[in-house]
Amino acid sequence: MNGFVSRGFKRRRQTPEELADRLPPGQYLEPGWPVLTAGPTPDVPTDEWSFRIDGMVGVTKEWSWDEFHQLPFETITKDIHCVTKWSKLDATFGGVSLDVLLDQVEPLDAYATFYSYGGYTTNLPIEEISDGKAWVVTEYDGEALPREHGGPARMLVPHLYFWKSAKWVRGMTVMDHDEPGFWEMNGYNNHGDPWKEERYWGD
Amino acid sequence: MGRLTESPLPPVEQRVPGRWEIGTVSRIRVETPRVKSFRIELPMWMPHLPGQHYDVRLTDPDGYHAERSYSIASSPLDEGGIELTIDKLADGEVSPYFHDVVVEGDQVEVRGPFTSYFVWRGEKPVLLVGGGSGVVPLMCMLRHRRRTMPDLPMRLVYSVRHPDDVIYADELGDETLLTFTREPPDGWTGHTGHIDEELIAEAGIEDGIGFVCGSNGFVETGSELLMDAGFDPQRIRTERFGPTS
Numbered sequence: 072m073n074g075f076v077s078r079g080f081k082r083r084r085q086t087p088e089e090l091a092d093r094l095p096p097g098q099y100l101e102p103g104w105p106v107l108t109a110g111p112t113p114d115v116p117t118d119e120w121s122f123r124i125d126g127m128v129g130v131t132k133e134w135s136w137d138e139f140h141q142l143p144f145e146t147i148t149k150d151i152h153c154v155t156k157w158s159k160l161d162a163t164f165g166g167v168s169l170d171v172l173l174d175q176v177e178p179l180d181a182y183a184t185f186y187s188y189g190g191y192t193t194n195l196p197i198e199e200i201s202d203g204k205a206w207v208v209t210e211y212d213g214e215a216l217p218r219e220h221g222g223p224a225r226m227l228v229p230h231l232y233f234w235k236s237a238k239w240v241r242g243m244t245v246m247d248h249d250e251p252g253f254w255e256m257n258g259y260n261n262h263g264d265p266w267k268e269e270r271y272w273g274d
Numbered sequence: 275m276g277r278l279t280e281s282p283l284p285p286v287e288q289r290v291p292g293r294w295e296i297g298t299v300s301r302i303r304v305e306t307p308r309v310k311s312f313r314i315e316l317p318m319w320m321p322h323l324p325g326q327h328y329d330v331r332l333t334d335p336d337g338y339h340a341e342r343s344y345s346i347a348s349s350p351l352d353e354g355g356i357e358l359t360i361d362k363l364a365d366g367e368v369s370p371y372f373h374d375v376v377v378e379g380d381q382v383e384v385r386g387p388f389t390s391y392f393v394w395r396g397e398k399p400v401l402l403v404g405g406g407s408g409v410v411p412l413m414c415m416l417r418h419r420r421r422t423m424p425d426l427p428m429r430l431v432y433s434v435r436h437p438d439d440v441i442y443a444d445e446l447g448d449e450t451l452l453t454f455t456r457e458p459p460d461g462w463t464g465h466t467g468h469i470d471e472e473l474i475a476e477a478g479i480e481d482g483i484g485f486v487c488g489s490n491g492f493v494e495t496g497s498e499l500l501m502d503a504g505f506d507p508q509r510i511r512t513e514r515f516g517p518t519s
């Protein structure tokens with residue numbers, strides 16, 4: 072870009088070419104699944120968990136754990152990209168498409184804020200979470216989603232950096248305006264497209 | 275101590291940070307056998323908040339990039355540049371470059387300072403809990419307090435494995451409670467073993483703000499201990515190491 076070369080720097084990570092194409096700029100391949108959470112890890116028993124959609128909607132809805140598991144369940148295999156530079160390929164989750172949930176509430180406006188047990192929030196326009204782009208997931212690799220990774224339930228919005236995929240999710244509010252969430256107020260980009268390297272404010 | 279303590283820090287204007295810039299390494303200090311600190315002079319330096327980080331980008335002649343984030347160790351009163359303290363990870367790509375290749379006078383590409391959650395804005399009292407190189411952003415807070423408000427109640431609980439893992443050893447004073455989890459130095463009469471309830475209690479910080487930084491397991495333990503000690507979960511800020519290699 073600016074022609075700068077780091078004196079004496081030799082690439083040490085050789086990513087196979089077919090996988091390299093799946094790594095957005097500045098990302099590296101991570102075989103594990105690092106845990107990154109702002110604050111203590113919430114402990115939410117499934118019998119207390121629910122997922123709610125409220126705000127500017129035709130009908131407000133709330134699903135208990137059991138009701139949620141009556142909905143059509145999908146297995147989703149996606150690459151995920153964390154703003155802290157790691158990417159994990161072919162991560163397999165189980166959950167319910169947000170399209171299924173949104174169908175039942177009729178969103179009347181263009182923006183959403185997701186909120187979590189523990190107080191985390193993140194904002195997403197409705198168009199970024201509809202048409203097969205977002206899921207509420209409760210399983211990872213065929214097992215219950217581990218608590219440290221957001222269990223019992225988290226968002227999966229794999230086309231954006233992973234802070235947009237709220238852990239311990241408990242609901243979303245549909246709004247007539249965009250309102251920056253937790254990390255979006257604390258320095259991360261409002262949109263977060265890894266392919267455009269939208270990491271921070273101003274990117 | 276009031277819960278809504280007004281910030282006594284001088285206001286820092288947060289301009290939009292983040293253009294890539296080419297800094298110059300002006301000083302390298304060996305902290306431990308696997309940790310070095312790099313002072314980097316910056317053409318577009320701006321004051322950071324204690325706890326913030328910079329991104330570093332290495333570029334090879336083919337244009338291949340490797341990027342990582344590192345916490346700032348220096349006080350924002352050290353104007354004109356930043357100090358990054360880097361733990362060498364054997365199978366890493368960026369940290370071995372800094373350790374084995376970079377010499378004083380070299381240029382490095384960085385951008386920052388970034389994110390404003392794991393930051394100290396002068397709230398008090400403060401309990402810092404660091405494991406291993408998780409002490410780096412906490413040292414920024416300690417140094418800034420020393421420069422601005424040396425009497426502000428701030429304590430550090432710092433857990434390391436071995437005697438030669440202690441980063442900033444000559445700067446740790448009465449405010450620090452050090453514990454060795456594997457092997458204490460000869461003649462050590464202080465704490466040994468993992469951080470626990472007693473060590474947190476001994477720090478004597480109540481109704482304060484907590485900053486916990488280290489590996490995921492360490493942060494999990496540390497934040498639970500703070501909650502057990504009565505810290506409000508909303509006032510426990512954590513930073514967990516992803517693999518920064």
